[in-house]
Amino acid sequence: MSRKFVFCLTFMLICGLNIGNAAIEVGFLYLGDNGPFTKPALEFAKATFSTTVLGKGDIKSDKFKKFAVVWWHEGDTDPGALSNAEIDAFLDYAESGGAVLLTGWAIRYATPMGLEDAEARQFGPEADDGQNVGITVLQETLDHDLVKELKNIDGDTPEVGDRIQVNSTGFPKSGDYYDLWKNFITLANTWGPPANDWGDKVAAFGYWEAGDGKVFNMNWRLPNYHANNKSIDQLEQLTENVINWLASESAYLDVSSYGKLPVAWGHLKNQR
DSSP states (O other), X not given: OHHHHHHHHHHXXXXXEXXXXXXXXXXXXXXXXXXXXXXHHHHHHHHHSEEEXXXXXXXXXXXXXXXXXXXXXXXXXOOOOOOHHHHHHHHHHHHTTOEEEEEEGGGGGGTTTTSOSSOOEEEOOBSXXXXXXXXXXXXXXXXXXXXXXXXXXXXXXXXXXXXXXXESSOBOSEEEOTTTOSSOEESEEEEOSTTOEEETTTOOEEEEEETTEEEEEEOTTOOOOSTTOTTHHHHHHHHHHHHHHHHHHOTTOEEEETTOOEEEHHHHHHTO
16 A cells, blocks of 8 residues: 555656646635625636635535635625535535635634634624734744745745735624634734734634644635735735645645646545
C-alpha cells in the first residue's frame, strides 16, 4: 500500500501537478439576495476558480462532494433556516473530509451545524462607516501560507504581529461569536478601528474541525466585497489564499498532472 503511494507521488512530481486556482472546483452557494455585498463575491469566485453556482436544491452531500471547497456567502440578507436534512448534508460533506467556507451571515449556520452552542450576533449590512479593519498575523497565519502576496499596513511583507487591512469601510450582513465561542481554532487575530485590537474575541478568522474536514469562518467586518471597499484587492487575495489552503486539505480536491490524469487527493491520502 505504501509502495503504491510512493509511486503515485513520484509520478506526480515527475509529471508536475496542475492544481492552480483555475483547477480548484468551488461550489458557491447563496440563498438570500444577490445584492451589492453578494454579487461581487460571486464574480470574484467565478474569475478566480472553477466555480459552480449552487442553490437550495443543491444542498446535498453527494452534490457537495463534487467540489474541493463549498463557499457559502450571504452578504445582503438573512435567507432563513435550513431543514435538518440540509444541515446534515453540510455535516456529511465536512465530516467525510470536505472543506466549507462561511462568509457573511452564513456564519449563523455554524450553530445548527453543532459547531458552536451559542447563537451568533448579527449586524449589517452597512455600505459605508469609514472604518478600516483587518487581520493581525499569527505564526499560524504564516504556517498555512495565508498571507501570500499580501502587504501589511506599512506596505511590507507581513510578519508575526503585523496588521493587514482588508476592508476600508462598511460591512456585509454578517455576525460573530464575540466572547461566545468555545470550539473555534483561530488562524489570525482581528483589529479595527485602528485603536482597537480585538485579538480572537470575535472568532472571525479560523475554522472548526468537523470530523475529517473543516468549516472555515471569515466573518465580522472582514468579508466586505462591496465596491466601496478600497482594500478589495487585499480581501480577494486573502480569500484566494484561504480557499487554496482549504482545497489542499480537502478530500475532494481533484489533482491532475500536466498529462491530464485526474487523481482524487483524498484517495491518495488514504494510501499512506
